[in-house]
Amino acid sequence: MRTNPFTDTFLFLIGQTPDHQASGIRYLLVALFWILAIAGVLIAKRNWDADPAQRTSAHLATWFMRTFIGYMWFQGSLWKLPLPISGGFKYWTEEMTHYAAFDVHKSLVANVYLPLLQFINPIVFLTEFSLGAAFILGFAIRPVAAIGILFVAHLWLGLYQHPHEWPWQYVFLMFTQGMFLVHNAGLSLGLDALLKRAPFGPFAGTGKIAVLYRRFA
Numbered sequence: 001m002r003t004n005p006f007t008d009t010f011l012f013l014i015g016q017t018p019d020h021q022a023s024g025i026r027y028l029l030v031a032l033f034w035i036l037a038i039a040g041v042l043i044a045k046r047n048w049d050a051d052p053a054q055r056t057s058a059h060l061a062t063w064f065m066r067t068f069i070g071y072m073w074f075q076g077s078l079w080k081l082p083l084p085i086s087g088g089f090k091y092w093t094e095e096m097t098h099y100a101a102f103d104v105h106k107s108l109v110a111n112v113y114l115p116l117l118q119f120i121n122p123i124v125f126l127t128e129f130s131l132g133a134a135f136i137l138g139f140a141i142r143p144v145a146a147i148g149i150l151f152v153a154h155l156w157l158g159l160y161q162h163p164h165e166w167p168w169q170y171v172f173l174m175f176t177q178g179m180f181l182v183h184n185a186g187l188s189l190g191l192d193a194l195l196k197r198a199p200f201g202p203f204a205g206t207g208k209i210a211v212l213y214r215r216f217a
Contacts, residue, residue, distance in 0.1 A: 138190015
């Protein structure tokens, strides 16, 4: 049961939420979150110190909003644990067979997703966790935002007729990530800005990773 935003935030930061406790790896999750959060701040500071063009309210606001969308994806991934099948994930997937906007979507979930849930659940968890990490760090934001939009679109259509869901919340989240994509929010105090200014490691040179990164990010 939720109490208030401040208490819930504190419980999340120390790993005392029901999702943490049910995961079986709550302290690892807490450590991963703090590592990502601190890394995101250090990346932002490095950009701020090294590039005067980054020192604007627009870049700061974009960084702040992108980071918190990352926190959202990170927290949202937690209830997909424990693997291979989370009870919560199974429940909401089953709900799509009743409340999706289109019959073809209901049929797809019933005949493909549910029978393969033990394989799909880990993929969804890893994808959402990766979205969270990428948004927090500001890495490869354009392709990451596109993937995030597709994920949310699936929820929007899959739960469109659900009596306890508000479809517009998914639209707003798609629009937010759409703006990150259009404006390449990773260039606002993110790792993308560092890599654009001074590529390093596999992102430098003419290797396949570097070429793919420059093309899509």
